[in-house]
Amino acid sequence: MNWTADPWPVVERVTEYETGWYTGGYDRVTQPNGTEKDYYWAALPAAVVVLAIDGDDVVFVEQYRPVIREHCLELVAGIVEDGEGYEAAARRELREEAGLLADDVTLLETFACSTGVLRHERGIVVADGLTETERDLDDNEFLTVTRVPADEALARAREQPANDATIEGVLLARADGYLD
Incomplete structure (x- = not known):
């Protein structure tokens, strides 16, 4: 062809x-x-999903999703702003949503999502070497930071209501050796 x-x-x-x-x-x-x-x-604009490793834990956020009327456990994520790369967006979102600064960020993968209906690209980034700082939540973000033992991250990501971005982030990080 x-x-x-x-x-x-x-x-x-x-x-x-x-x-x-x-x-x-x-x-x-x-x-x-x-x-x-x-x-x-x-x-939709490009988005970043951040798998942040804090010692033996993975950093998740819990939030209510009005669209599906459910509380969700998710990885930190957000829109990549104009002129920003995935790594910079990951650093910004991690600081804003979880109050964490990362020494190292690594882009694992970028890919198109739901190609039958969406024009949307997603990047998965691993962040480690974390230091706490102040959060800077958007006015529509009501998030609780939750640390999950790394060996439980996939099981927790699969709990309903599971979402694609969180499962993808955990699976890619696991496949690339960041999680056991």
Whole structure:
């Protein structure tokens, strides 16, 4: 197959709504059989997920997620701001949400998320060499910092309501030898 040519040319791109958080719309494309179809999408800014190692513990935050009406145990995470790389975003989010400064941050992976509906990239970063500092929560963040023994991190991440970013972060850190 020739991957350089676009086998699904866009006939029309429509943005139906824009919020301060994401943009949504659809692309009408010509499929390989010549028919046209609308493919809906939501575009979100890049995000970072931080697996912070504090001695033998992994740092999580607990927060209520109004969208799913559940309290969740999650890794520190947030949006990568304009002009910021994943490592810088990880340092900032870790300080803001958990009140921790990291001596070392390592980008493990970047990848596209939910490619059937989202235009969104996520980066997983490991942080260690942590020192406590003041938190700087956003006005919609009501977080409790929770430390979980590293050997329990995956089991805790899998507890309902589990979320993709936390499970991905723990699994990638484990696969790369940061967690036993």
